[in-house]
Amino acid sequence: MNDSKHLLTDVxxxxxxxxxxxxxxxELPAGLNExxxxxxxxxxxxxxxxxxxxxxxxxxxxxxxxxxxxxISLLGEDYGVNSHRHWHCKLPGSGDMQWxxxxxxxxxxxxxxxxxxxxxHTITAEMGPTVIVPGTQFRNAPTDxxxxxxxxxxxxxxxxxxxxxxxxxxxxxxxxxxxxxxVKRHMIKFLFNRTSENRTPSWNHDPAALNRERDWDARDxxxxxxxxxxxxxxxxxxxxxxxxxxxxxxxxWEELMGNQE
Amino acid sequence: MDAQCxxxxxxxxxxxxxxxxxxxxxxxxxxxxxxxxxxxxSGGEFEWPYGTVHDAVVDGxxxxxxxxxxxxxxxxxxxxxxxxxxxxxxxxxx
Numbered sequence: 001m002n003d004s005k006h007l008l009t010d011v012x013x014x015x016x017x018x019x020x021x022x023x024x025x026x027e028l029p030a031g032l033n034e035x036x037x038x039x040x041x042x043x044x045x046x047x048x049x050x051x052x053x054x055x056x057x058x059x060x061x062x063x064x065x066x067x068x069x070x071x072i073s074l075l076g077e078d079y080g081v082n083s084h085r086h087w088h089c090k091l092p093g094s095g096d097m098q099w100x101x102x103x104x105x106x107x108x109x110x111x112x113x114x115x116x117x118x119x120x121h122t123i124t125a126e127m128g129p130t131v132i133v134p135g136t137q138f139r140n141a142p143t144d145x146x147x148x149x150x151x152x153x154x155x156x157x158x159x160x161x162x163x164x165x166x167x168x169x170x171x172x173x174x175x176x177x178x179x180x181x182x183v184k185r186h187m188i189k190f191l192f193n194r195t196s197e198n199r200t201p202s203w204n205h206d207p208a209a210l211n212r213e214r215d216w217d218a219r220d221x222x223x224x225x226x227x228x229x230x231x232x233x234x235x236x237x238x239x240x241x242x243x244x245x246x247x248x249x250x251x252x253w254e255e256l257m258g259n260q261e
Numbered sequence: 262m263d264a265q266c267x268x269x270x271x272x273x274x275x276x277x278x279x280x281x282x283x284x285x286x287x288x289x290x291x292x293x294x295x296x297x298x299x300x301x302x303s304g305g306e307f308e309w310p311y312g313t314v315h316d317a318v319v320d321g322x323x324x325x326x327x328x329x330x331x332x333x334x335x336x337x338x339x340x341x342x343x344x345x346x347x348x349x350x351x352x353x354x355x
Binding site for chain 2: 097150235247
């Protein structure tokens with residue numbers, strides 16, 4: 001399989017379960033990012049789901065082996081590309097977009113849906129980057145209840161290089177900063193779905209990776225899957241919340257391993 | 262009396278790790294009583310003015326609403342981040 005060398009590791013998977021995102025810097029053909037950005041700059045109306053017809057080069061991004069490797073790891077070999085996609089063009093001078101989760105509040109505790117955010121040009125802090133809050137993906141929180149937050153501990157602005165493809169859990173809290181620059185900020189959002197449950201791990205799994213003892217000294221500095229899953233706490237939440245999210249992570253990990261109850 | 266000379270309510274929403282005023286702040290929103298004021302997510306590094314709710318109280322903010330703890334508690338579900346304190350300062354805004 002062409003994508004096999006791009007499958008995620010156990011550590012990558014554990015980090016995704018803890019933080020809810022994975023960033024891939026794509027090795028795209030020379031000039032592709034620029035070509036896509038140029039076509040987007042020239043669009044005068046948003047074609048909605050038909051953005052891939054207006055800019056067919058986007059398929060070279062979505063079907064890139066690095067993207068496929070990460071998606072197979074997270075959603076299984078037979079994952080689906082949802083027909084919904086959207087070009088988010090943030091114009092110079094436009095304000096921020098407040099925190100939200102997409103869709104309705106019926107959150108799962110599995111990895112069944114992912115967002116893919118592609119940036120064809122380099123994004124600076126002034127250009128209105130997408131901002132995500134690692135560790136919020138398992139929270140069943142009405143978007144209305146987020147209206148009194150502006151900045152949240154551990155938030156990550158996706159100030160990224162051209163050709164970056166950020167994969168996030170569908171339920172990860174996200175928003176955007178204001179665009180204070182003089183240029184349009186482009187991001188194309190894709191959706192991906194799981195179509196079947198895992199019977200075996202779909203990533204580059206090493207059974208030995210799970211033979212680690214809990215390291216109470218390393219905690220948040222842990223570099224192995226077992227301890228990342230146990231101690232990761234990117235938001236710095238309370239003990240009660242941390243214990244709950246740890247239980248959810250381990251249940252999710254077991255599902256991904258194919259160990260359904 | 263000129264409305265500009267009247268004290269106006271500055272609001273501060275702080276989301277603390279626990280209901281204790283001494284626990285670390287996880288969320289921060291300042292709302293100034295100025296026409297057209299908008300809150301904003303930072304696109305860069307955000308500098309946290311206070312580490313705890315207590316730090317804000319020491320700086321003169323008054324708590325006008327404590328976190329609601331009467332709502333049902335789930336031992337399995339996760340919802341919003343932190344416990345919300347609302348604070349105010351009444352000040353003349355130049």
